[in-house]
Amino acid sequence: MPFSFASLSFWELLLWCAVLAITFGAGILIVILLSLTISQNIIPPKRRRRGSRTHLLVVLGSGGHTAEMLYMLERMNFDPQIYTYRTYLVSSGDNFSAEKAKAFEAQHGQSSQGHAHSDNYTIVTVPRARRVHQSYLTAPFSTLQCFWACLNVLRGRHPDQKLPKGYSSFYPDLILTNGPATAVCVVAGAKFIRFFLCLAKCAALCFGLRTLSSFTSAPKLRTIYIESWARVSSLSTSGVLLLPLADRFLVQWPAQAGRRAWWGMKRTQYAGWLVI
Template structure:
């Protein structure tokens, strides 16, 4: 995932970044810190080290967890994702005053069940924002333009989509695949297609 940010990311536009990792994933946390330190050194700016946050959320389903209890842990994960997207998670630091919204502009994910919870949470918030603005006669801009979602299918999926991928294909704003056989997939007729982007996440 960090390879996407390293090669195709404009830090002058997306000046604040929040990394969301599952509980117990210490390696991803370490990689995110190292990545931000590298950016700060390249840009020669100490301010960049304060322009990110790392938030740990519970797993939607732990390895070997019973399917009987999985719905409860998934709901817990979904609720935590809502808090993150609303800027109310305890691990999140207050945003600088120049930011007018606590909602992220874009969400990029390639995780399994956690990605499903995060993207569904984004759609949930966008739906209520749209309904509120429509009911108040203010249209859909500008808040509805935030919370855009991008899902990157696993590099290991060559010919078939993962379970998370099949769930998110009709939901994510942009669905990227890393192998040509998966390009052009649709959830059903008339829906947007998956897009081939090459190898970006291993």
Template sequence: MTRCASRHTIKAHRVKTIHLILSSSQQFRVPKTRRRHDPTHLLIVLGSGGHTAEMLAMLRRLPLDPTVYTHRTYLVTTGDSFSATKAAGFEKYLQERYPKSGSFSIITIPRARRVHQSFLTAPLSALQCFWVCLCVLRGTHPQKLPQGVPHYPDLILTNGPGTAVCVVLAAKLIRFVHAVPGIGMRNSTIFPLRTIFIESWARVTTLSLSGRILLPFVDRFLVQWPGLAGKRAWKGMRETEYAGTLVE
């Protein structure tokens, strides 16, 4: 009986610790420590098909100012020539609109899960995608960024689907490691890799699967319908934010 109670106490302590780490990370406000003209690295996850079209439509409407986000990295998955073509077209649009549009890169990563892929093999492909995402964020991916661009993105912007989960969790892991005393840089400069998840315009009353998974992990979670505002993973976590319609 005592042993069973002890195990229950340890399990409860672990759950409480995980909750504390996640909630404190979400509630932490990042000081404005960047200088005005420092290069800013934006990483944009293109989820293929409708997700890509919606993401680029949002970037056009914002609008994305390339004089602020001086380097843009687009993550596309293997075989998704549509997203790569659309990203290149969007960059051409920026170059025509802004004389000094900075630079951009298109990096290809494996899919977290292929269409109609068996759920038995999906965990393996998801782990492979997660590992490659770690390599991209740490600057060890074979596709290198232009010289002078910081390999750690300052901001990661995504609207799903599965690949977004791997990217955000990889960023969260890197930030966690750098915050551990004795390992990371707790007393150094503020670490980048801030994350924003934008729920699809098609989601009116319920969150997507990717959204439900990432709700406890992202720094900001934007929704486009009032019915999704104020949702959170559990007490103490940051709520979803109603941003209105973001697509054109």
């Protein structure tokens, strides 16, 4: 006798729906875990083509996060001839970080002739992922709004962005962040774009198409997360969320070294004190 859903009782049909839903959810979860593991373990080329332009995106928080980030940029011997274009991402209402980014560019973002050019950087503003004392009931909606704005920044479609000509794509080459809530949206958005670009590339290869050459010619949307110096023995909330997402996770205390999201993922790397 052929199988028919019409012959099932209500409870049997409900059981079948539950089994299918669990199977489907487990399949999606396995795909996500595998894709994150593979993505995090991909080793990008250590050398770029001589003379190639590099687009750096820096996520600034408020107060301490911004001070730490700009100090770390100073300590890494920031060279505007290497990071030829910079995008500073700040949250709405954070005028402090925007002014600090302008002051940093005025001091360090000079050309080889000693002149600072405002065309070599931009400051973009996105909605806050969660405001101080905001209700947890409304936080998901503001986080989604922030995530969408961050996607537009990563795709070069933010109204404040004016990327000069000569860059292969609007995607930033490197994303640098140290922990504000907006960083979770930025890094998750970078993974989201890379995942779908990878799917598009696989589909193009299956159908014999030659697309996405501008993206695959050089690594894009690589992310580096630096845990705050104040986190001595435990990760911050942003750090816990970004541990499986960031391509490279740096910590400033030995007790934080060697952590990983799950088996097969990269471990956190002890980089020493970067802010003192």
